[in-house]
Each structure stands twice: as C-alpha cells, then as structure tokens.
Amino acid sequence: MDLELRHLRIVRAVAEAGSVSKAANLLGLAQPALTAQLKRIERLLGGALFERDRRGARPTQLGELVLERARVLLPAAKELQDEALRFASSPSIRYRLGATNGPVLGGLLDRLAAERPVTTHTSWSAAELTTMAELGRLDYVLIGACGDSGPPPSCLYWETISTDPVFALFGPDHPLSGEKEVELADLAGEQWAVTPGDGCFADCFAMACARAGFTPLAMYETDLATCAHLAQVGRATVLCQATHQPAPGLTMVPIAGAPLRWRQLLGRHPTAPDSSWVIGQAKSAHIESVRRSPIYQDWLVRNPGFGTAP
Template sequence: MELDVRHLRAVCAIADTGSLHRAARQLGVSQPSLSAQLRRIEQELGGSLFLRERTGCRPTPLGRLVLSRARPLVADLRSLVAEARAAAVGGPHLRLGSTASRALPGWLRRLRQSRQEPSLHMDVSPNALLRMVADGQLDVAFVHEVEGCPLRVPEGLRTRVLVEREPQFVSLPADHPAAAKPVVDLADLAGDRWMVDPTVDGESDAVHRMLRLAGLSPRILHGDYHTAASLVATGEVVTVCQPTSLSRPESAVRRLRGDPLGVRLLLAARTETELDGVCPALQEAYWEAARQSPAYREWLEGTASALALSEA
C-alpha cells in the first residue's frame, strides 16, 4: 500500500480529535472503516502511531514524527484547493467555521451587506475548527470553550473573546412541573434522564461535573442536538442548551439557578486584521439573538441591574 494524502488526513484527524469515533465523524466515514485504515497505515509504516487508551488515542513517538511531517503537507494541500476554488469563481471568499449558534444567520447577513461573501463550515468540535484555521482551511472560527475544559488553541492563532461567560440554560418538556418556574433548580430535575453530545469538546465532562456537584447521578443518554430536541419534545429527556435558544410549544427553555455551567465564546483567526473584519458584525448578531430570547433577555437585565447596584 502506498500512502497518500487521504491517509495523512486521517492520521491528523485522529490526533486532533483524540478519538477514532470523533475523527470518523469529522471525516465522514464509519469508525470500523477508519480503524481498518489506521491498521493498514501502521502496517505500512512499521509501527503503532497511537496508543489506544480508555480516554482516547494518544500519539506514540512514531506517531509524533509522522504528524510533524504530515500536518504541513495536509495544510499546504488545503490551502492550494481553497485558493484554486476562489480563483475559479473570480475572487477570494471569507471562509468561516462555527459551532452551533443562533447568531449565525444575523452574522452572515451582516457580512453580505458589507460586501463580503462568506462560506460556512459547521462542526461540533471547537478544537477541530481551530486546527482548520491554523492549517489555512478556514479564515475565522467562532467557537465556544466549555468551562473547566480549555481549548487546544494552536500556536500562532489570534483570539478575541465575544462573551466571557455565557450561562447555559436547560431545555425541558413544556409540561414538566419545573417548566412552570422561570428559574429551575437542578434538584427539580433529579428524576429526569439527561442527554449530552459526547462529540462536543468538553460538554459531557462538564455536565457530569455539574450534576455530581449538585449531588445528582441521573441516567445520561448520548445524542446530537437534533436528537435531544426531539426527545425533549416527547418528554424523554432534558438537556443543556444555549441561552439564546427559544421555547417552543412542546419544550421550554429555562435558566438554571446559580448558573452552574458556562461557556466562553471567542473568535479565532491567524491575524488581528481578519478578526477586525468580522467581529463587529458577530457582536451585533449575537446580541440581536440574545434579545429575541425572553429567558436570556430577563437574565441579562437582571445581571445588569445587579451590577449597577454593586457599583452604586
């Protein structure tokens, strides 16, 4: 077997995500297929590239050597493809990456109004998006950093904080007894099943830690955002959600008392100039989305009032 760029991209994805499961999802292949491909690569190179541990995959010395040569090659190819595509359509495009956010529609609309033509790449993994910016595959990434789970920001990237601490709310069935209250205690959800997405960097660990500190040990199911929303609507689970999320007839978004879980929202790019070009539009779009959410708007107004009293 001769190694090609697909094999190098697979090795980089495994290292970046730290997991065969997450790497397979990022590459759009099945985990068994990626595992088989990795075995063939290791046979070709004559040794193991990763240590398979309970917490994920960690590069061996041979793996680190291969990665040191593979990353520049993969980055150069990505840049070549991006530049060729831009030239083919008559000019450069702004390549944005983002984790899920209700600010995205407003951000894209504002950028287009300012005569920028953005493309968008979505990923549940902030770390994967940051690596894509560092590799030259994206120009800017809008990501979240879960409290207590620092992101792996590649060397050389510039970052700008949009929101230092965004409290995470809870989405629960509309007919749940706790939905009748504007602020929900975790104890009110002690008998519920929770759903988290294990592919979101840091989310599962943070939710487990939050529940453990509250003295709770509920059953936790794994699924993506869309699955969680469907199961909340049918009364099967509750789930952590962004405060900009909107209540629906079948589900309610509520603040958690004490704001036990938060995330930091930030932009990342290779230069300050790139950040200057997109940050104002994102700030406007984010606060527009925040004002549209009654629960978050109430929280923000309460926080502002408390701050004003403390400064008086």
C-alpha cells in the first residue's frame, strides 16, 4: 500500500480532534473502521503515530513528523486542484472578457468569438472588473478612463486603445442640434445625463464647466436607453463618447476645444492568451466604430491628436 492524501487527512483529523472516536464522527466513519485504517497507516509508516489512552490520542514524535508534512502537503494539493480547475475553464478553451460601457466591446467580442468561445461580464465598475481579472476570473478587461487618469491599481498590464472627445447629444427640438460645434459655455442652463461609472468623470466635468464660467445643473446617471429618452423629450443633454451611434431623432454635436476626453483601456492578466493579437483586435474594433460616425470622422480631420492609439 502506498501513502495517499486520504491517509494524511485521517492523521490530521485524529490530531485535531484529540481522539479516534471524535475524528470518526467528523469523518463520518465508524470508530472500528477508522481504527483499522489508522493501524494500516502506522504499519506503512513504520511506527505508532499516536499514544492512545482514556484521555484521547496524542501524536508521537513520528506522528508530529507526519503531521508537519501533512500541513504542507494537504493545502498544496488543494491549491493544485483549484489551479487545475481554473486552467481547464479558461485560457486553453475560451477568452474571458469583462467590460464597461464603450464603443469597442461589440467589435472586439465579434473578433474574439471568430477564433474561440468567449464569456463576458459587464459592469459599470472598472474597479470590480479589475479585481475579477486579478483573481484570475477574467483574462481581459475593457474600461474607460477620464482624461489622463489611470486604471485602478492592480497587477494587470494596460494598453491604451483610443483617446476620444466627449460630445453633446441633443434631442430633435433642441435649438443647438443643427450646429457644427458648440461652446460648453452655451450649455450653462442644461440639465445633463450620462452613463454611470466609478471614475472621476463627474469631477472633470464640473471643473470643465467652472473653466467655462458656470456651475452645471443636475446630472442624471442612468443607462443608455434612459439617457436617449431624456434627450428625446428635452429633459437633458447627454454627454457621450464621440463614437456613439445616436438613436433616430437625436443629434451628436462636438464641444469646442474638447474640454472632456475619454480613453479606452484594455487590461490583461499576466497569463492572458494571445495578448498582442487581442490588443490589435481591440484597436481594429475602435477604428471600425469611428468609421460608423461621420461626425467624428469629420472632427478628427481637424483634431488629429485623437482617435485610435498607434
């Protein structure tokens, strides 16, 4: 008979319980069966592992040696099992992608799925997605960052996919909906709507308004569909990424001087597969989103420092 992990679990159980009878109850075994197994283990290891009397069971010197090794080997075996399960469900089989709201996700998902299966997790929180990737539950995370701010601190490697201006989205009856460009100061009396996040966008927006000479009115943080509805009915002006595809009846207008910028960042776990290729696919997806926006394309001709990262 060879020594097995289950033998070490028995030895550990007896030591922790302090008696064979208590260990038998914890392991769901009859006491005679556990006693018989313990005797076989002792024969295999060459000596008694416990001194047993009416007060219980106490490890011998040989028992202490075995227990010392068991306390190392059993957690290591559990860690190996967990690692194997994580590996079997990830890189060699599928891409695991997390993302916040943004223009790149659809195109990137399409490209990745053409190569192998993809699982996705979406969240408004870049911090939540980053933590999931750090824990090995995601391979890649696609997030946005305001201005020059960075991603949440982590062990991930980050790549800038694009830098885009923030435009204004107007409803059909808004007096500025036909303009080629608007000054932020011209929007001082507006209510605002934006999709939520856990970055510094609200602070950056407030500072941009202060530089333009006003304090912004209330801002609604809500989902894309509700933002579009608020613009449609004239309840709010929506702040959106320049790659946004407006719903029918809505008009996207650049804000002069691009006082607000938004970067798309791709973070990858150190063990993520095909990293260079995935980064390239993310940038291709952004290029495609720009091509679908004539307003942004026209704006980029006059502002070449923005768009897809080289």
